[in-house]
Amino acid sequence: MNNSALISKVFRKEVLAMVAYKVANAQGFIKLDAMENPYSWPDEIKSQWLAHLRDCQLNRYPDPEAIQLIKTIRALDHLPEQFDILLGNGSDEIIQLLLMALPEGSSVLAPAPGFVMYRQISDSLGLNYIGVPVLEEGFDLDLPAMLSAIEKHQPLLIFLAYPNNPTSNLFNADAIHAIIKMAPGLVVVDEAYAPFANASFINQLKVYDNLLIMRTVSKLGLAGLRLGYVMGQPALIEQLNKIRLPYNINCLTQVTADFALTYKDFFAQQTESICEQRTYVFNELVKLASVIAYPSAANFILFKVPHNKATDIFLSIKHQGILIKNMTGQGGLLTDCLRVTIGKHDENEAFLAALRKSLADLTL
Numbered sequence: 001m002n003n004s005a006l007i008s009k010v011f012r013k014e015v016l017a018m019v020a021y022k023v024a025n026a027q028g029f030i031k032l033d034a035m036e037n038p039y040s041w042p043d044e045i046k047s048q049w050l051a052h053l054r055d056c057q058l059n060r061y062p063d064p065e066a067i068q069l070i071k072t073i074r075a076l077d078h079l080p081e082q083f084d085i086l087l088g089n090g091s092d093e094i095i096q097l098l099l100m101a102l103p104e105g106s107s108v109l110a111p112a113p114g115f116v117m118y119r120q121i122s123d124s125l126g127l128n129y130i131g132v133p134v135l136e137e138g139f140d141l142d143l144p145a146m147l148s149a150i151e152k153h154q155p156l157l158i159f160l161a162y163p164n165n166p167t168s169n170l171f172n173a174d175a176i177h178a179i180i181k182m183a184p185g186l187v188v189v190d191e192a193y194a195p196f197a198n199a200s201f202i203n204q205l206k207v208y209d210n211l212l213i214m215r216t217v218s219k220l221g222l223a224g225l226r227l228g229y230v231m232g233q234p235a236l237i238e239q240l241n242k243i244r245l246p247y248n249i250n251c252l253t254q255v256t257a258d259f260a261l262t263y264k265d266f267f268a269q270q271t272e273s274i275c276e277q278r279t280y281v282f283n284e285l286v287k288l289a290s291v292i293a294y295p296s297a298a299n300f301i302l303f304k305v306p307h308n309k310a311t312d313i314f315l316s317i318k319h320q321g322i323l324i325k326n327m328t329g330q331g332g333l334l335t336d337c338l339r340v341t342i343g344k345h346d347e348n349e350a351f352l353a354a355l356r357k358s359l360a361d362l363t364l
């Protein structure tokens with residue numbers, strides 16, 4: 001038997017049809033492609049953190065319930081006692097757990113464009129993924145289209161990223177309420193960008209039995225840890241807990257996240273700087289006649305460049321040492337769009353200078 005016969009025999013057709021999620025090599029670049037926090041920690045905080053790490057017992061399995069960390073997260077997000085929290089190895093793992101728990105062949109629905117992992121993982125599991133286009137103007141939810149897709153496909157899981165990635169806007173809250181009420185299954189409000197948005201559905205958990213709130217520490221400033229979490233009714237969390245691998249949050253992550261979220265004040269400062277820089281970058285983009293910048297409630301900005309020039313501009317910026325994200329390949333509303341993560345002031349200046357140069361080169 002040759003190898004390709006073996007491969008097509010042992011892997012499901014959904015897996016064979018997939019393309020792996022590719023992450024660009026960022027070595028040597030100013031990295032503005034992945035919504036990371038650009039700041040590291042003050043030295044004195046680093047030393048305190050290292051002192052905590054000393055107590056990690058690497059010879060032992062981690063606390064399977066991560067009791068201390070869950071307590072810290074509960075306090076941080078002011079989550080009432082009647083709700084439970086489940087931790088994941090990044091919120092990507094939570095998305096995977098939720099999708100794995102669905103009945104075979106279920107429909108999953110989210111606005112399009114949306115976070116790519118919703119579709120990627122749904123496809124890998126052979127689920128029926130439906131993307132409902134957002135409105136062209138302002139990227140808000142097309143509520144009639146959402147409601148009729150819900151009626152038609154009866155999705156057992158709906159993802160609403162709030163703010164949305166990659167469009168960076170907060171969807172209309174009334175529309176989200178209407179969707180939660182109409183949904184035949186669960187609605188996950190994905191608050192990955194909550195630190196930058198000043199908006200949340202956490203206090204709606206007590207209103208809707210089918211609502212789950214998902215968050216992550218990645219965009220806040222701990223992307224390297226891989227820690228996400230979902231909050232909701234204990235009866236829902238209990239089911240998800242059955243398919244969670246017992247030690248999915250390692251002890252280095254547990255200790256580090258607990259430390260960082262307890263000493264969270266410096267994150268608040270960093271978040272504030274990022275929001276200030278977001279305003280700065282947005283205003284500079286607006287000054288460029290050939291660019292359309294979209295308002296952002298997150299730590300990145302989506303912008304549109306002249307038709308069919310996105311890839312040229314992306315590569316020109318890259319050749320100038322700055323890595324952003326080229327979105328045009330995803331098509332639809334993202335045609336001609338690029339996405340830049342907000343960095344430190346000098347990184348943002350370098351990006352803006354590179355963009356201006358690439359635009360000037362186009363018109364030569």
Ligand SMILES: *Cc1c(COP(=O)(O)O)cnc(C)c1O
Binds near residue numbers: 035089165
């Ligand atoms: C980045 C992102 C995530 C994934 O976060 P991790 O916790 O790093 O896996 C989830 N949802 C949205 C909308 C994101 O942009």
